[in-house]
Amino acid sequence: xxxxxxxxxxxxxxxxxxxxxxxxxxxxxxxxxxxxxxxxxxxxxxxxxxxxxxxxxxxxxxxxxxxxxxxxxxx
Numbered sequence: 001x002x003x004x005x006x007x008x009x010x011x012x013x014x015x016x017x018x019x020x021x022x023x024x025x026x027x028x029x030x031x032x033x034x035x036x037x038x039x040x041x042x043x044x045x046x047x048x049x050x051x052x053x054x055x056x057x058x059x060x061x062x063x064x065x066x067x068x069x070x071x072x073x074x075x
Contacts, residue, residue: 022046 002015014024024030024044033041 002017004012004015006012014030018024022044023046029045031043031045033043035041
């Protein structure tokens with residue numbers, strides 16, 4: 001188990017072993033989640049949804065807004 005400590009300003013250093021395993025580099029944001037059982041889950045936000053742009057092929061024909069509505073009943 002890897003540990004780190006908190007300094008007087010509330011800062012900590014993410015251990016090198018963890019940084020390399022998760023791919024954390026300078027500038028990566030960490031998201032802290034307090035769980036109901038009192039534990040803390042920390043996630044590294046390493047990518048943006050904008051990186052997904054262009055990853056799917058364009059539809060063969062245009063799709064109307066009406067067809068995009070998920071609550072619309074198909075008949």
